[in-house]
Structure formats: structure tokens, C-alpha cells
Amino acid sequence: MAERRPPCIVLGVTGSIAAFRAADLASGMVQKGWEVHAILTGDGARFITPLTLSALTHRPVHTSLWEEAEGGRMGHLDLARMADVVVVAPATADCLARAAHGMAGDVLGAVLLASRAPLVFAPAMNTQMWRHAATQANVRILTQRGARWVGPGEGRLACGEVGPGRMAPVAEILAEVGKALTKTKAKKVSP
Numbered sequence: 001m002a003e004r005r006p007p008c009i010v011l012g013v014t015g016s017i018a019a020f021r022a023a024d025l026a027s028g029m030v031q032k033g034w035e036v037h038a039i040l041t042g043d044g045a046r047f048i049t050p051l052t053l054s055a056l057t058h059r060p061v062h063t064s065l066w067e068e069a070e071g072g073r074m075g076h077l078d079l080a081r082m083a084d085v086v087v088v089a090p091a092t093a094d095c096l097a098r099a100a101h102g103m104a105g106d107v108l109g110a111v112l113l114a115s116r117a118p119l120v121f122a123p124a125m126n127t128q129m130w131r132h133a134a135t136q137a138n139v140r141i142l143t144q145r146g147a148r149w150v151g152p153g154e155g156r157l158a159c160g161e162v163g164p165g166r167m168a169p170v171a172e173i174l175a176e177v178g179k180a181l182t183k184t185k186a187k188k189v190s191p
């Protein structure tokens with residue numbers, strides 16, 4: 001009988017003040033029995049260390065296209081193929097803009113472009129950044145391509161403003177990724 005492999009989640013973490021909450025998210029995913037491959041952007045690494053995510057996911061964290069290329073590998077393409085779901089949490093305004101426009105200048109952008117797995121974004125940003133017509137246009141573009149959204153929630157933000165922009169609670173992100181996984185499984189069993 002074929003051995004069932006655990007669901008493979010690629011978790012992108014970007015440069016938001018909410019990035020520290022990605023630690024809880026990664027831990028929650030591992031506790032669900034999911035295989036978690038974390039990608040940390042350069043600015044994400046200013047807020048949370050690769051070591052933290054690596055210790056919680058029990059795997060190396062992907063931070064650069066070039067480190068992996070030195071070993072003769074194109075790890076971003078492997079990640080893109082392996083992923084059952086790609087989730088970006090927190091997702092910055094800049095990351096949404098890059099994703100909407102297909103920019104692949106870093107490992108996260110390359111995976112987002114190369115993967116056909118369901119994509120979940122948990123945005124986190126200042127209220128005005130979220131409400132800006134540019135961000136909302138990027139959200140529409142990504143939604144039209146099938147992206148799913150969790151949050152942002154409303155409340156007092158780190159910058160002191162009150163309004164939408166908080167990263168959704170970890171439990172809500174886990175639930176959305178779980179739903180996206182169900183969709184992937186259904187697709188894999190259907191002829």
C-alpha cells in the first residue's frame with residue numbers, strides 16, 4: 001500500500017511587524033502534522049530569525065535563491081512543485097504588489113510564480129497602506145487568479161492607528177490553510 005505523505009505547506013514570511021507571529025503559525029502547522037517549508041524574505045529576517053523558523057519547522061529555512069543555486073539545485077522550483085498549499089503570513093503591501101505583478105526577484109516571488117498550489121495570503125500592514133487604491137488593485141488581481149485571503153483584522157495597530165491591517169489570528173490562518181488543503185486533495189483524487 002502506498003505510504004501517505006503529510007501535507008506539504010510552503011510558508012512565506014515577509015517584513016511586517018507581525019512576522020514574530022509566524023513562529024506560532026509555523027508551530028501550529030507542525031502540530032497538525034503538516035510538513036512546513038519556510039521562506040523568509042530579506043526584510044522578514046529583520047523581524048524574525050531563520051533559526052527560530054528552522055527550529056520550529058525542523059528544516060532549513062529558505063532565504064536566498066543564490067545559496068541553493070550554489071549546490072547545483074533550484075530549490076525554489078522543488079518547493080513550488082512540492083507545495084500542496086502556499087501561505088504568506090504576514091504578507092506585506094510590497095509582497096502583494098510583487099506577487100500581483102509576477103516579480104520573481106527573490107525566493108518567495110519565484111515560488112509564487114512557479115507554483116500552481118492554492119495560495120493563501122494573511123496581509124498585515126498599516127490601515128492606509130491596506131486601503132490604498134494600489135494595494136486594493138493588487139488584492140483584486142490576486143483574487144481574480146484564485147488567491148484566498150485571511151484578514152486583515154481590525155483593531156489597534158503597532159503604528160498606533162486603529163482600523164484594518166492586523167494579521168489574522170493564527171487559528172483563522174490554520175483553518176483557511178486546512179480548507180485549501182481539502183481542495184488540493186479533492187483535485188488530486190478527481191480524474
Ligand SMILES: Cc1cc2nc3c(=O)[nH]c(=O)nc-3n(C[C@H](O)[C@H](O)[C@H](O)COP(=O)(O)O)c2cc1C
Nearest residue numbers: 014015016017041043044092093094095124125126
Ligand atoms: C518597523 C517596521 C515595520 C513594518 N511593518 C510593515 C507591515 O506591517 N506591513 C507592511 O506592508 N510593511 C511593513 N514595513 C515595511 C516593509 O518592511 C517593507 O515594505 C519591505 O520592503 C517589505 O519587504 P518584503 O515584502 O520583501 O518582506 C515595516 C517596516 C518597518 C521598518
